[in-house]
Amino acid sequence: MILALETSCDDTSVALVDMTGAILFHRSLSQISLHAPFGGVVPELASRTHALHLPQLVADAFKETGRGLSDLTAVALTIGPGLSGGLLSAIAYLKGLCFFSRLPIIPVHHVRAHLRVAVGSVEEIPHGALGLVVSGGHSHLYGLSAWPKLELLARTVDDAAGEAFDKGAKALGLPYPGGPEIERLASLYEGEVNRLVKNIQTPLPFDMSFSGLKTAFVSLVSREGKDPSRRPYLAATCQEAIISHIVDRLGKALRHYRPPALLVGGGVAANGAFRKALESLCGEMGVSLFVAPRPLCGDNAVMVALMGLEIFRSGQFSSFPYDEIAPRPR
Ligand code: KG4
Ligand code: ZN
16 A cells, blocks of 8 residues: 655645555545635644644544555655645654655655546556646646656746636635635626736746736726625636636647647646636547546645555655655745
């Protein structure tokens, strides 16, 4: 079995998978309510809370599956990108956990893990496929021909798509994380939305930019005033603006690169309207679409476990005293 930990942001997540990739245990403790009063993730608070929750979750994993340390083949964890304090909490914990057993530790790249769960197995990734990660930290398009290496093809030049949802939600007085809140409110609205910004300029044609959308949205919200009946319209406007910008840039990239397949992961990929827009774009372009299952779009340890399993099979892991295992926040 592989035990996997994910602590790169504000979810403490633990998973146990067997060597075929079957999930035996998966549980996450969200820190949302802890950070909500601050309007965003407070790194110090996040790392302390990961350190508190990890031993509890690992104990639950062993207790509920009737397994223990002696049943493990290896352990995997996210080493970055992410908040260094959170990464360090898991690294210190795992190095301690493995001190006597000397289990191999598998370092996992967070972004690769987000893309890994878009497909059932890596053999499904055809040569020339592209990968899009849209989350609170990323709006990045990659070439996947050298998987698991990622070739960066395009990225946001300012905020990430998830941040744009979060800032839009904040403007509407909705709690963090804003994406699910915006989606819920937007689903109550049927009708025309306001086309916030028509021509978004970026230095490179497939890059994305969300800061102009945010500014336009904040000023629309202040023009509309506090009428509660307008909130679903405003949420739908925010959601549509973000999705159509991603789809516009993605469409240009797909026309340019002509990939056989597109993999999509990250928290924003849980959005139903976005998933539909991706289906119709890829349908039109004849591109096979693989989107992560909804429960595995946001940060979770299952993606770390499955990516870890793949890395382990390729023989790349760290042995005691695990000197290579260090945080890679950037
Ligand atoms: O992948 P993730 O859990 O963490 C990072 O690696 O950043 O992504 C979190 C982001 C947040 O910005 C959140 O608002 C957004 O994903 N998100 C959504 C939805 N669910 C989460 N955005 C739009 N619609 C959703 N349903
Ligand atoms: Zn993530």
